[in-house]
Amino acid sequence: MRMLQAFRARFLDVLASIYIYNEHRGYTSLDRVLEAVRARCPGEAGFIAAVERHRADERKHYVMFRRWFELRGHMPLKVDRTCGHIDHFIERVFDCSI
Ligand SMILES: [Fe+2]
Numbered sequence: 001m002r003m004l005q006a007f008r009a010r011f012l013d014v015l016a017s018i019y020i021y022n023e024h025r026g027y028t029s030l031d032r033v034l035e036a037v038r039a040r041c042p043g044e045a046g047f048i049a050a051v052e053r054h055r056a057d058e059r060k061h062y063v064m065f066r067r068w069f070e071l072r073g074h075m076p077l078k079v080d081r082t083c084g085h086i087d088h089f090i091e092r093v094f095d096c097s098i
Helices: 002-040 045-072 085-094
Strands: none
16 A cells, blocks of 8 residues: 555656646746747737736646645656657747757
């Protein structure tokens, strides 16, 4: 039973670490998208609002996972772009990094 609990805890640590990386990567990347869209397409209010809503969702998710770690009193595992969904998407679609 103890081994099952340890496995569960480790699984959740890995999963939440990947999520918090992706949520952080998401909202900080959308900050850069917003800056570019506001500069290049200032008249596209609907599009800007949609990106702002998406950014707010990503930030909300990031805070949720951050709180999960804070309540447990430990930091996430170190995760990099190899586990980044948006990193892989941008690389495949645009053949470059974010
Ligand atoms: Fe999200």
